[in-house]
Amino acid sequence: MKKQLDAARGTQGSMRNMEYEIREGWLKILLSGDVTSELTRQIKNEIETLLDNSSPRPIVVCDMARVRFLDSSGIGMLVFLHNKLRQKVGRLYLYQPSVAVRKTLDLVQLLSFFELIDDEMEFLGQFP
Amino acid sequence: MIDQGMQSGDAPISVLIVDDSKTVRRYLESFLRGRYLLMLAADGMEAVRCLREQGSEICLLDMNMPRMDGLEVIRHVRNTLRDNDLYILVLTADDSSEQKTTALNAGANDYLIKPVEEAELLARIGVAERQVRLTRSLRRAYAAIYQEIDQIAQLQRRLLPTASPLIPGIAVQSLYVPSSQASGDYFDYFTLPDGGLRVVMADVSGHGARAAFIMSMVRTMIRFTNGHGRDLARLFSLINDQLRFFVSDEGDFVTLFAADIHPGRGIMEFINAGHTPVMVVIDHASPQRLKATMPALGVFPIAFTTQSTQLGETSIVFLFTDGCYEWESSSGAMHDLETFWDRCAAEVDKEGFVLNELFPLLGWPEKPPLRDDASALWIRLQRSGEMHTIKNGMIRKQA
DSSP: OOOOTTSSOOEEEEETTEEEEEETTEEEEEEEEEEOHHHHHHHHHHHHHHHHTSOSSOEEEEEEEEEEEEOHHHHHHHHHHHHHHHHTTOEEEEESOOHHHHHHHHHTTOGGGSEEEOOHHHHHTTOO | OOOOOOOTTSOOOEEEEEOSOHHHHHHHHHHHBTTBEEEEESSHHHHHHHHHHTOOSEEEEOSSOSSSOHHHHHHIIIIISOOOSSEEEEEESOOOHHHHHHHHHHTOSEEEESSOOHHHHHHHHHHHHHHHHHHHHHHHHHHHHHHHHHHHHHHHHHHSOOSOOOOTTEEEEEEEEOSSSSOOEEEEEEEOTTSOEEEEEEEESSOSHHHHHHHHHHHHHHHHHTTTTOOHHHHHHHHHHHHHHHTGGGTOOEEEEEEEEETTTTEEEEEEESOOOEEEEETTOSOEEEOOOBOOBTSSOOOOOOEEEEOOSEEEEEEEOGGGTOBBOTTSOBOOHHHHHHHHHTTTTSTTOOGGGHHHHTTSOSSOOBSSOEEEEEEEEETTOOOEEEETTEEEEOO
């Protein structure tokens, strides 16, 4: 049976412009719309709580296909998440970032700082 | 910590009694006198006039009244006067659950059926009083925070240069439009020990007090390394290391463009670390785009290298932050870098260009609905070496 990012549903939660699902071995965060300073503090708090309760070496996949606009505080949130995960010996992946996200990250020369996934099969293949 | 506002020195709470029955008004007035600052209204029209002209913190509101009933008063207060602080306690003989639901949905805070025990009424008004005192405390706390951020913003504005440098052949104009009080934008220009001009444009991620604090850190490092012969690559390394050490935990970063302009040598050395591209127009030719070749600062270690570009007889260097173009038009479309770039390219080289009129010149509103701080620097270099100053946004040749 094919594995897909939207397959087996685990614990879920949502707030404006963010939804998450806790999967077996990893956490999926789905961002959408405008990810700006009005939201990033809330999103950071939410993710921090999730990571505090996560397993060691957490893996987070941030689905950014539906993000229309990402401002500097949105980039800062991704850097924060990356650093937080690194402290926990975990990893952050950006899944199918939209053109707007790619352009913004490229402008600040941080696109290569993040690990991007375009192929969900390839990513899910890492899991037993 | 929020002050709970229960100190004895608090101003008395104002209560508006609205009832078309004189008997009820007198009854309520008799046992509330001395506890609250009372106002009386005989119907909804009088109540609305009283609220508009004098305001109140609690309103004891009858529902069935001539001219304007209680439900209309609630809707007027919430929707027309936009007053969401007024605590509305409905006091009515109508015990239908439909009316109760309608009143609460329209914006009433509490609902009591007449006749009501005096003790219960006092207890309910006591609940309202606690809510009013909490609202007052929140307003005081908000005002204190606002005042503190305003002080930061005032200090921050003093860190930005206002006078043009007195270097022969160089004229500078600046634009600074913070989106809120304190901002993360920083621009600067000052003379170097070798007679050149250092030009800086930086943008701290996010905005508000935290961004303003980081901005002042960056400004201190840039200003205090001047005179120590610190070249651009070493300056960027210093800033990157300090940011990584002190602020990287929260994901803050800084985009920075800095250039050393040597008019005599006709050369500009620069580093662009994650900042928006810088426009350079040489001898009225098509603009060059100095794109970022280094990542934004504060994220990871970087080995910086300086680039250089040759200047012409007349050169324009135009720097800006992304706040200049990242805002939404009334149609909901987001402006982008390319549109901004093309429009600026047609304007910045024109004789008499005034940076403070940038947005109208681009065909945009004078004060666009910015989401972020917007800053820009416009520098014109002439190798012929005439001295210029900027006064009231206009370039003037010095005698």
